[in-house]
Amino acid sequence: MILYPAIDIYEGKAVRLVKGDFDAKTVYEDSPLEAARAWVNAGARFLHIVDLDGAKSGTPKNLHHIEQIAAELHVPVQCGGGLRSLGAVKDALAAGAERAILGTAAYNNVDFLDDVLAQYRERIIVSVDTRGGKVSTSGWQETTAMSAESVIERLQNRGVRSFVYTNVDRDGMLEGPDLDEVRRIAAVVRGRFIYSGGIGRLEDLTALAALRQVNLGGVIVGKALYEHRFTVPEGQAALEPPRGDRPFRPIYDATGD
Secondary structure, three states: EEEEEEEEEOOOOOEEEEEEEEEEEEEEEEOOHHHHHHHHHHOOOOOEEEEHHHHHHHOOOOOHHHHHHHHHHHHEEEEOOOOHHHHHHHHHHHHHEEEEEEEEEHHHHHHHHHHHHHHHHHOOOOEEEEHHHHHHHEEOOEEEEEEEEHHHHHHHHHHOOOOOOOEEEOOOOOOOHHHHHHHHHHHOOOOEEEEEOOOOHHHHEEEEOOOOOOOEEEEEEEEHHHHHOOOHHHHHHHHHOHHHHOOOOOOOOOOOO
C-alpha cells in the first residue's frame, strides 16, 4: 500500500479541517508548495491534493498550485475539488495531475461521468465521502440518503474502478479508522480504493495493513503527519508487509499503483 500525504488547499494555504467543517480549520503552511515539498523531501511517493475552495464553490480555484507542485516536485499527484465538468477535469490533468478525483458530479450527472470515463478512464478516481453512513456531497456540505455501498455499486456498473473512501465523521479526529467499515467497503469494491479518515497513530496503519485487503491500495494521512505523530518513512513502512509476505499483484492495476 502507498501512503498519501494530504494537502488540502483553502484560501491559498495548506490546511486541515475537522469533520469537513470549513469553520474548524487549522492552517499548517502558508504555501501549499512548501507543504508538498516537505512531504516529498521526507520520502513521499505520491501526493493527495484537495482544492477545498473548489469543492465548496463547484469549480476549481487552485489549479495554479497543482501546476506548481507537479512541475517543481516531480512526484505523481492526484487532485480533486470542484471537478464537475469535462473541461475542469481536462484542466486538472493539464495542470500536471496524474489522476483526477471526482465527487458530486459523478453521482448527479451520468452524462458527465460517461464522458470523463470515455476519455480518461484509467486516470479517474471517484471519491465516496460519508457522514453517518450516508454519502456526503458538495464539499461535505450536503448529506444524501444514499449508502456508500449502493453508490459504489452504481458507479462500478458505469465503469468506475478506482475510489477514495472517506469517513468524514472521523476526518481530522485522529481516533483511528473503523476497521469493520473498511472491510465492508473492500467487499464491495471490485477495483481498488484508497482509505481516508481518522488516522492518528502508526498502529492505525498497521491495523489497516493487517486486514490484508488486496483491493486497498493506499491510505491518505494529513493531520497526523502535520502534527508529527509519525514520519512519512515510518508510515510507509507500516503499510508494507515484510518482503517475503507480500502477495502477488499484477504489474498494472486499475489505479496504476
